Amino acid sequence: MSYLELRDISKVYGEGAAEVCALQRIDLSVDAGSLVAVMGTSGSGKSTLLTIAGSLEEPTSGEVYIEGRPLSSLSRNGKAQLRRQSVGYVFQDYNLLAGLSAVENVSLPLELDGVAARKAQAAALESLENFGLKDRASHYPDQMSGGERQRVAIARAVAGNRRLLLADEPSGALDSTNAETVMRLILAACHRGMAAVVVTHDAQLASWADRVVFLRDGRVIDQTLPVTNPEAILADLPNL
């Protein structure tokens, strides 16, 4: 069953002559344990798609389902609770709080959701450890490299029992080595059962996904077929 499903989603900003259709009749489903990349150029609507999928923004029409529940059936507080408990976000610029250490950044959303401080800290440390950041737990964002900050942001996004990871250009500010590390971590989270959506213009990032969906002018125009036998690509190489 799909963990996340977008059905016939459209989003229009403005009215009359100023009307801009950011998304048009989008259908997208993401299973638990799978990574879907949404690829498109700037202005294609991919960030809008992500904010609607994560209930940060309302669609003009259509319905978003998370674990089979339509978001429109939830109250404002219900959506906020769903966001805190089930959805993790990763942004290009990390969005870490400068005055908090790595472990505090990871534990804060759990505490805001009512988890006891000690328990939240234990979960945060466990998450940081999973991402190879145990020895950075007490460091502040400005004491860490860009790659480390993004790893903290991913650790925060998956801490607790969150099941859906939404990432907007998660390695946009990183070099290719750190970008690969970030994608390996997101993929590892999927192997542990998370559903993930990564929006990006970068084909190298998108190529880590099980499926790549192409967005253009707010419409899904195409998608890749599943990779069934990657070894075949080696057999196709000519002999020297």
Added chain:
Amino acid sequence: MSIRHALLALLSEGPKYGLQLRQEFEARTGEVWPLNVGQVYTTLQRLERDGLVEPDDSTVDEGPQKGFHITEEGAAELAEWLRTPPDLSSPPRDELVIKVLVAVKLPGVDVHEVVQVHRRYLVELMQQWTRLKEDESRFDLNFALVVDAELFRLDSLIRWLDTADGRLKRAAAEGGERTPQAFPLPKARRKVGVRP
């Protein structure tokens, strides 16, 4: 890729015989490029003819197989080859570029659709390479370097398609083609993709 220089590189580590050279070559290229053993022996004969390798007496223990070692001339040739950049100065013949250029002019053809067909195919190829890279158990350094090179090559093609897509969209919004430039590009550049 020059088998001649790859074999010289392997022989610069010490004397080796033909089958050993083939095995080591494949291991060094992450087993991505298989090498025909007949080519190894033919290349060794030519290297010997050119004075770049010599039969090696110290490898007689390897049975009937003939061993070789690199000569001083061979080492000098290898050092020069390593430092000589491949010719990248002029645009290569590129079928993808030609197809997009043809699609722009063809009535009844949506060039953006043509671009997307190629974009999807390239992304699917990249997914296959990335799947191979994902499995770290088989991931030695040489294999990683080969896979990275292929991913960056495919990525550069996708970037070109994205840029072409955007440029064509802007051109259409501005009312089609512009008049020829007063200052044309150098002749070689105008022949992109059609070099014989």
